[in-house]
Amino acid sequence: MSKNKKSIEQDNQIDYVEKEKENATLFDQLTNKNQEYMIKLNRRLDDSSVSTERKTLILNDMLKNIVAEQANHMTARSIYGTVTDQARFLIEGKQGIVEKPVERSESWKIYLDGALLLGGMFAVITGISYFTGNEDAGLGFITLLLNFILGGFAVMVITKYAPKPGVKGGFLKYIVATTTTMLIWIMLMAFGTALIPAVINPVIPGPYTMAVGLLAFLAKWYLKKRLDIKGTLI
Known part of the structure; x- marks a missing residue:
């Protein structure tokens, strides 16, 4: 064996040893549920005779990803699916490439x-209500402003609890969060704005209110592309 080839193999061996140490450190940072997921996956890979080197690289990528996403309350299962599905993907795939959330x-x-x-x-x-016959339709200035302010919070809550693949109870949490958010919004708009003095909440006529809405849609479309906003409702 040439010296150069032997040196390369030694370097690769050192790299695997370092990654194994890193894997142990990352594993300790996982939640109990995520640790259980990785233990089961590791067993599946061992049962399928996946080489130690390949398994080390696969687990290293996954562990880094899971640790990073734990801060966003995502579990290993929500990122990669069930242990069975992920094991099948890794075993049957040509490379140890993992999907990103x-x-x-x-x-x-x-x-x-x-x-x-x-x-x-x-x-x-x-x-639209104004143009379909309700000539009194319009929103107060403060009311209109509150719709925008509360709408932003509502979408943050709804998107945070949106169901994620593989997470049990995700849909129930989503329904509860969405329903609660909308009820709070309706109550604030129905009762809260009624307490606002008319002098500081002048009604904006229907046509102007609609113009504000259309401008808001245009701004949303423009900023979504300009800021590359991801993870929104639409």
């Missing part, structure tokens, strides 16, 4: 997109 933009971007979406939607609905 769907990206989600920063909270302020989600808030901005949601505020423009729901605030604009209610403004447009009010405008």
